[in-house]
């Protein structure tokens with residue numbers, strides 16, 4: 239049985255302008271110890287989807303199910319959800335300051351998290367655990383820094399502190415919502431390395447939400463690509479990078495920023511995601527799709543297996559192999575997969591650290 243099994247999840251919000259259909263029938267599963275990357279542009283529904291799993295969509299009309307260890311998270315009372323949040327499912331947000339209170343010491347906040355779920359832990363034990371956790375996530379001199387306030391930490395250190403808080407109760411699932419988007423490339427790489435290491439050490443499952451396919455290149459086992467509230471493509475990371483089928487996935491691959499790419503080689507997807515109140519008929523991607531056919535204008539494609547590849551599914555009417563990558567995109571894809579953009583950034587950071595100061599920057 240999967241750790242998390244989401245089936246036909248739908249979330250909408252009635253507003254004065256109409257109903258926002260944020261999530262429109264999404265299904266996926268997350269296995270123990272594995273990472274699922276959920277990828278899509280802003281407005282694809284990925285964040286609403288994960289907030290729904292955490293019971294953080296007040297006012298949302300929700301249907302479908304999200305079975306976590308035999309419990310349906312959809313329709314769980316706020317109290318029951320509070321018991322699960324932090325202890326069994328924890329979350330790391332893009333901006334640690336949304337989770338770290340500026341007026342309380344970092345260590346105190348980690349202690350509160352630990353003691354709120356286990357009153358038998360004494361304050362002394364909790365502070366020792368906070369010191370241990372801060373050291374484990376790479377905060378230097380944790381016994382001193384445990385008494386710092388969030389503003390005394392750099393952006394990368396705050397994100398590490400958030401991760402310490404997220405793992406403090408040994409959750410079975412961590413949801414990381416754009417955890418590295420606000421960070422520069424080198425710190426981003428270090429945070430992804432840290433998440434990967436912690437996940438491998440503890441066999442925790444990870445749900446990684448991102449707009450950047452490059453982020454999932456190093457870290458994910460499987461990938462779900464979302465567009466306009468629906469799943470556009472679902473496959474192993476290898477299939478997503480080596481045999482993308484949906485034109486939207488192809489567009490995301492072509493727009494991966496890369497350290498060796500000049501700006502003119504990046505190809506952003508043309509057009510904008512549709513309004514989730516007035517969705518286009520047929521395939522929601524059709525106004526932006528270079529392969530659009532007559533039936534795409536009237537028929538909505540379902541997620542079906544690509545040829546015989548059972549686990550690789552795509553919601554597109556195109557036959558297999560119809561969607562090729564441009565030469566430049568193919569080149570970037572290879573570099574991203576084979577070397578890993580983040581692994582590459584770590585290498586650069588290590589080279590900078592190792593270089594004598596008089597040599598200056600090693601970045602050409």
Ligand code: SF4
Nearest residue numbers: 521524527534554555
């Ligand atoms: Fe493009 Fe049609 Fe496929 Fe939609 S179904 S992605 S419009 S080819």
